[in-house]
Amino acid sequence: MQESWLLFKRNLADFWKTFRHNRMGLMGAFLVLTAILLAIFAPLVTTTSPNEIIRDANGRGLTFAPPFVHGPLGTDDAGHDVWAQLAFGARISLTVGFLAGFIAMFVGSLLGILAGYFGGWLDNLIMRITDVLLVIPDLPLMLVLVAAIRQLNLQISPLTVLILVIGLLYWTSTARLVRSQVLTIKERQFVARARAIGAGHIHIIRNHILPQIMPLIVANTVLILSTAILIESGLAFLGLGDPTQPSWGTMLNFAFDRNAISNNAWWFYLPPGLAIVWVSLGCVLLGNVLEEMLNPRLTGHHLEGEARVVKITGEEAAHAQHLG
Amino acid sequence: MSRRDLLIRKLLLSLVTMFVVVAINFVLFRILPGDPVRAVIGRNVKISAEVQQSLREQFGLDKPVFPDQFFSTLGQWARGNLGVSWSLRKPVAEILVAKLWNTLLLIGLGQILSIFLGVVLGLFAGWKRKTALDVGALTFSLIAWATPTFWLGIILLAAGSSWLGLPTRGIVSPENVGKPLYTVIPDLMAHLFLPTLTLSILYLGEYMLIMRSSILEVLSEDYILTAKAKGMSHWQVLWKHALKNAMLPIVTIVALNLGFTVSGAIYIETVFSYDGLGKLFQTALTKQDYPLLQGAFLLLAVSVILANMLADILYTYLDPRVKAS
Numbered sequence: 001m002q003e004s005w006l007l008f009k010r011n012l013a014d015f016w017k018t019f020r021h022n023r024m025g026l027m028g029a030f031l032v033l034t035a036i037l038l039a040i041f042a043p044l045v046t047t048t049s050p051n052e053i054i055r056d057a058n059g060r061g062l063t064f065a066p067p068f069v070h071g072p073l074g075t076d077d078a079g080h081d082v083w084a085q086l087a088f089g090a091r092i093s094l095t096v097g098f099l100a101g102f103i104a105m106f107v108g109s110l111l112g113i114l115a116g117y118f119g120g121w122l123d124n125l126i127m128r129i130t131d132v133l134l135v136i137p138d139l140p141l142m143l144v145l146v147a148a149i150r151q152l153n154l155q156i157s158p159l160t161v162l163i164l165v166i167g168l169l170y171w172t173s174t175a176r177l178v179r180s181q182v183l184t185i186k187e188r189q190f191v192a193r194a195r196a197i198g199a200g201h202i203h204i205i206r207n208h209i210l211p212q213i214m215p216l217i218v219a220n221t222v223l224i225l226s227t228a229i230l231i232e233s234g235l236a237f238l239g240l241g242d243p244t245q246p247s248w249g250t251m252l253n254f255a256f257d258r259n260a261i262s263n264n265a266w267w268f269y270l271p272p273g274l275a276i277v278w279v280s281l282g283c284v285l286l287g288n289v290l291e292e293m294l295n296p297r298l299t300g301h302h303l304e305g306e307a308r309v310v311k312i313t314g315e316e317a318a319h320a321q322h323l324g
Numbered sequence: 325m326s327r328r329d330l331l332i333r334k335l336l337l338s339l340v341t342m343f344v345v346v347a348i349n350f351v352l353f354r355i356l357p358g359d360p361v362r363a364v365i366g367r368n369v370k371i372s373a374e375v376q377q378s379l380r381e382q383f384g385l386d387k388p389v390f391p392d393q394f395f396s397t398l399g400q401w402a403r404g405n406l407g408v409s410w411s412l413r414k415p416v417a418e419i420l421v422a423k424l425w426n427t428l429l430l431i432g433l434g435q436i437l438s439i440f441l442g443v444v445l446g447l448f449a450g451w452k453r454k455t456a457l458d459v460g461a462l463t464f465s466l467i468a469w470a471t472p473t474f475w476l477g478i479i480l481l482a483a484g485s486s487w488l489g490l491p492t493r494g495i496v497s498p499e500n501v502g503k504p505l506y507t508v509i510p511d512l513m514a515h516l517f518l519p520t521l522t523l524s525i526l527y528l529g530e531y532m533l534i535m536r537s538s539i540l541e542v543l544s545e546d547y548i549l550t551a552k553a554k555g556m557s558h559w560q561v562l563w564k565h566a567l568k569n570a571m572l573p574i575v576t577i578v579a580l581n582l583g584f585t586v587s588g589a590i591y592i593e594t595v596f597s598y599d600g601l602g603k604l605f606q607t608a609l610t611k612q613d614y615p616l617l618q619g620a621f622l623l624l625a626v627s628v629i630l631a632n633m634l635a636d637i638l639y640t641y642l643d644p645r646v647k648a649s
Contacts, residue, residue, distance in 0.1 A: 132341045134580070137628045139587035141348070143609055144621050148352045230472055234591060237474050238606055252475060256595070261482050261492075269482070273475035281470035288466075303451060303543050303558055 008211045015215075018293060025289035031282025035275070039090035046084040047071070050246070053079040064265045074267040076251075077258040085251055086271050092247035094279070096163055097229035103167025104228065105221040108174025109213075113205060115175065116182025123179070130172040138169060139234065146240050158242040166231050174220050181213045219290035226283035233276045248272040327640050334636040338629055345625040346401070350394055353618050406619035411611045416619035420601065424623070426495055427593070427600035431585050433516065434523030435578070442528050443574065446535025450570075451562065453540065461536070465529030473588050477522045477595035484518045491515050493597035519596045523588055527581065534577050539570040572643055579635030582628045 019025050038045065048054065054062045054075050061079035062070055073082035115126040142165050149161050185191065191208050199207075235241065236249025243250065255261075255269040400406075406416035449461035484490040491497060495515050500508040542548065543566060551561045586602070593602035601620060608616040 128337070128340070131337055132344050135338075135341050135583065135629055135632050136345055137583040137586040137624055139590055140605060140621050140624050143590075143605065144348075144352055144617060147609060147612075147614075147617065226470065230470070233472050234474065234587075237472070237591070238594065239610055249472075252472075252478070256474075256478060261478065261485075264482075264486070266482070269475075269478055273472060273478070276472050276475065277467070277470050281467060284466055284470055303548065303552065303561065 005207075005211055008214060011215070015293065019289070022289050022293075024285050025293075028282045028285030028287075028289060031278050032286060035090060035094060035279045035282065038087055039094045042087040042091060046081070046087050048081045048084050050080060050084040050088040052081065052084075054081060055079065064260075064263050064268070066265075067267050073271055074265070076254065076265075076268050077260065077263075082251075082268055082271060085246060086248070086275060089246055089248045089251055089272065090275065092159065092242075092245050093229060093232060093249065093276070096159055096166075096232045096247060097225060097279075099163045100166035100170070100232065101221060101225040101228040103163065104170040104224050105174055105217065107168065108171035108220075108224075109178050109217050111171065112175040112178025113182055113209065113213075116179035117186055117201070117205060117209065126175065127179070130175055133169065133172050138231075142166070142169060142231070142235065143238065143240070146235065158240065159245065162232060162235055162240065166228050166235075170224060170227060170231070174217070174224060177220055178213055178217065181216055182209055185209055185212050215294045216291075219287055219294055221287075222283050222290060223287035226280040226287065229276065229280050229283070248275050330640050331637060334633060338633040338636075341629050342626065345622070345629065346398060349618055349622050349625075350397055353397075353614070401622060406622065407615035409608075409613055409616040411608075411613040411616070416615050419604065419616065420619055420623050423599065423601045423604050426598065427589055427602060430516065430519055430523065430592070430598065430600060431589055433520045434527065434588075435585065437520065438524040438527035439531055439574065439578065441524070442531025443535050443571065445528070446532040447539055447562065447567065447570070449532065450536040450539035450543065451558070458536075461532055465533045468526055468529030471526070472591075473522070473526055474591040474595050476525065477519070477592050480518050480522050481595060490518055495599050515598075519592050519598055522592050522595075523585075526588060527585070530581065531574065531577065534573055535570065538573045539566060542566045542570045572639070575635055575639050575642060579632045582631050586624050586628060 048071070054065070054070050056062045062075050063077055063079050065075040065079075067074045071081045071083050073086065076082055076085065111126050115123040145165050146161055149156075149165070150158070186209065191204060194204050194208055232241075232247065233249030233252070236247050237253045237256070239253055241247055241250035241253065246254070249272075251272040252269060255265070255272070260266075260268040404417045406420070408414065409416050409419055412419055445461055449458040452458055481492055485492045491514055496503075496505070496508050496511050497515075500511050505512055548561060548565060551565050552558075556564070589600065590602035590605055592598065593600045594606045597603065601624065605617070605620045605624070607613070608620060
């Protein structure tokens, strides 16, 4: 195996030693992992299917039943089990969010490396594209894009459209971050030496630059995931999700459109939102801790501690007065 | 970099961005179904084939898409002619202008409130770093960031309407519709309270974080140590030396945030049935009213680009490091 990858592995071991003592990071990891486990084991933790209509003794649909009248989270307007919808919704929300996040990470890293490593007109072009994307309001752009793509009747599922639109619009921050890192790394001695002994571009990028920026990319990806999950929930809430495969955002869309609020059916509109906060908060906590550990910034400032720079004792004050 | 060079750079970038937005709008307009003639005169109006043909020629639709049609459409948009809404059967520009003020009112109130609170809280959080106040402020902004806008709106709507008896939809009560807004201020305030609160809570966290990191950076500068060594109190140092410099990034963030604010307005206006551009955008989307959707997108995007440009220009005058030459 390459020496630099071995270094990467050793760094990872060192990293775990510090990380396991970081409470915020562990909490973030816990939130994210529990949500992933819920998505994976959804059929095991639910007793009904999310599409099954729960009926009362007379065979009528049990609508807006409060928690424990039916199941842990009651039923929705159509008599579906909310807990089952929540557990299976985790699969949709997490899949869309994670896939979109990974696309954004991949595109951003690739363009960032190209811009930083090769520089020149390519760098200029990529950076101007990020400038333009940064200013165009993102939600209206996504809504218009999704509407247009749907009208093309391309036979792709609504969820795929969401994944692609989110993934292909949210790569700019990653690209900028990766580019700035690549710019500093490519000036270092070991890259110059590798180039001097005739190493090709691909070799240098793969063996010398990628291992160095990998930790930062990982941290950034975790942060991007939270954005992707939030955006997915928003688009689904506005009715752009797949009604046959409801995510947490789609559940909230249904709850809002079908009067869960005026019926005081809090068990219908609170859990999906809490689930979204759960995952995105987990990703933000984890991502921030990772970024901080890999990218140490300020450790203190001058107005911390005592109000005076030099403590003046009584004797010194008397002395100063004497001099004055 | 001199101020003139910087301004020219920003101006060029804004122009390019504007061009990209217009191009996206044009291309999407062609992808979306429906005849452009129909888009202009309304979908359900009955017209004969001959009239359609003459309209076609009048709009230049017999000419090639690029460059002829592209530039003539551009000219139409520049003159404020955005076509006719399919669902409302009125000129799109007219509808947009009517809703614009409601949205500006909501966004303006929300932004002023969140900037003011964010700057004050961020200042204290950074100054009293690692105290309970700082940890509390950080926790709040993290949670605010992770909360979906529309869901916070739904919760506040449910809580505010059942516990405080606040109105849940619209901008004024039905009996006050049509009266000038300044005559029904108490009613207006009751309607604006929850949407503004939602918007403020969401953006407060971000301004607070920016202000906090900015003040931390400024307080680590040597001139702060010098000021402190001169015997100035903490308050004097903060007020005279730190605050002005630390507030610079806020100008840029306010402008960059306008994009997010527009997103926030779409969600919040949808949740509170608030009669502004955001609600209009969402309605146009669900009713597949494409001329309205395109017009709203153009207006939102162009306003955000212009606001960004203004903020950039303002920044070059506020930041003494940008030299006038």
